[in-house]
Structures are given as structure tokens and as C-alpha cells.
Amino acid sequence: MTPWDQPGRFWRGNLHTHSTLSDGVLSPEEVCRRYRGEGYDFLALTDHFVGRFGYPIADTLPFRTNSFTTILGAELHSGAMRNGELWHILAVGLPPDFAPTNTPTFLPIPDQETAPQVARRAVDAGAYVAIAHPQWSGLTLDDARDLAGIAHAVETYNHGCAVGCDRPDGFHTLDLLLSEGHRLNLCATDDAHFTEPDHFGGWVMVKAEANEPEALLAALKAGAYYSTQGPELRGIEITDEAVHVACSAAASIIVSGQGTASRAIHGESMTRGMMPMERFRASPWLRITVVDRAGRRAWSNPIWR
Structure with a gap:
């Protein structure tokens, strides 16, 4: 599925945000x-689901308007990664009564749910689940494999991690999982705490028929969206002969596939690009990156051939 094949329109949203209910500095309102005010159509407030904060799932329903909606969610923590630190799992679309994990602080303790257990519980409760900020977390490939059959996506760009520690990336993790056959999408987020310029830097554009939580969640789970820092992806078509991309004005259009399969074209204010398929015939998946003159990027979800 690609979003351009789906009915509806694109809605701009951020999936990862914090408030004073956990370690952010601004109230949920x-x-x-x-x-x-920045022009987003929807927001998921995802405070840290930790005992010291009272396991918050922010009630953002009062802040919805005719043109702006919210999706309930949280950043879940349970179990230790292989580096001994606590897991971070993004869950968007949780019910308000999602049962707490045994996570009193940001330190793992014995007898907690494992990361796969809590991620599965979130998916079963209706959430869109992403592996959060792999580079920042020090996530190993073995860690990522533990959630590869459960999560919907890998958080491949985290704006807070970009400005706060220069560790924004999850593409290496995603591409290795894709090359093992795991069908995961990707997402760009802010992870905003408003303690630094960590906001309005990465978002998703979700194709749905209505700006309503149920429609947005269904589209997210189906992969009917792309991720961006600003550029627009306006269409992708893959034929036996070529990859065709339509976009807003771009300086580079890049096709990436399995292993070393990659190719780019460069120019001035390109709104269309075409690359022959020869380089990608052995790759079961492709993904597209568009880069504008300011260096801002947009990313498609992987497209399986």
C-alpha cells in the first residue's frame, strides 16, 4: 500500500510529545x-508511562477542535535492553485505562514485563506501536528483532534526539530488519519536551478520509502515510523498468534498497524524477528519500515488490 492509492487527504501530525505530566515543561493544554497554532492537524501526547509520574495517559479530548484532533498514547517502558537500560516504546492509540507496567522509575527491575510483552499488549489494545529512537537508546539489532514481529514501525528520525545529542537515526536498524524480511514502516517525530528547540522538526503526513482518531490510526497501521521534515512526496510509481517519483521542489531524489542497492539524482527544483530499475532488481523492497535545498528530507515507507 502507498498513501497515494488511498482515498481522502493528507493530515499533518506529530506522534511523540511530552508535557508536564512527565518530563516536559508545558502543560498538555x-x-x-x-x-x-503551528498548523498541525493532529497530535499524540505520549508522556512517559512510569510510576513516578503516575502512569499518565493524557486526557487531551478537551483540546480537540473542529480542525484539530488528538490521539491518546504514551511512551511505554518495561524490561531491559541488552545494554542494561530500560526500553522505550512509542504507543499511539492506547485506551485511557491501559494497565500500568511495573515500572516505578527509569531503571529496569526484576519481574517486569518484557518489551515484547508490553508491546504486544499495546497492539492488542488498538495502538500503533513504534520502536523509539534506536540510535539514542543504543539499541542492538538483536533488541530490534525482539519487536520486529510486533511493532508497526521504527522511529527513524527523532527531532529531539537530533538537536539534543545528534543521535536522531533509526534507518540502519530499519534497513537491516527489512533485509531480514520484517515488514516494518518508519516514522519521523519530534519527541518534543520544549526544553530546547526540539519541536516542529519531524512529522507524518497521514492519508485518511477524516481527521479523526479512528481513521488516522487505521491509516497509520496500514502504512498510508509518509514522514517528513518539510518536503512533500506527491506520488511514487514502480514499474518493471523504472521508479518514478513526484515531489515538491527537490535538490536530490534517492532510491534505497537492500544492501548496497541505492541511486540518486540531483538537480535544481526537481519536482519529478525517474531512475531505472536495474540497480534494484534483486531488492525485495525500496524506499524513497527526497532532499530539498535546505537539507530537509521526506521519506516514504518501504514499498515491497
């Missing part, structure tokens, strides 16, 4: 007001 103010966070919603700022995203609404």
Missing part, C-alpha cells in the same frame, strides 16, 4: 495549543 499548552502543548496542544502550540501544535494547533
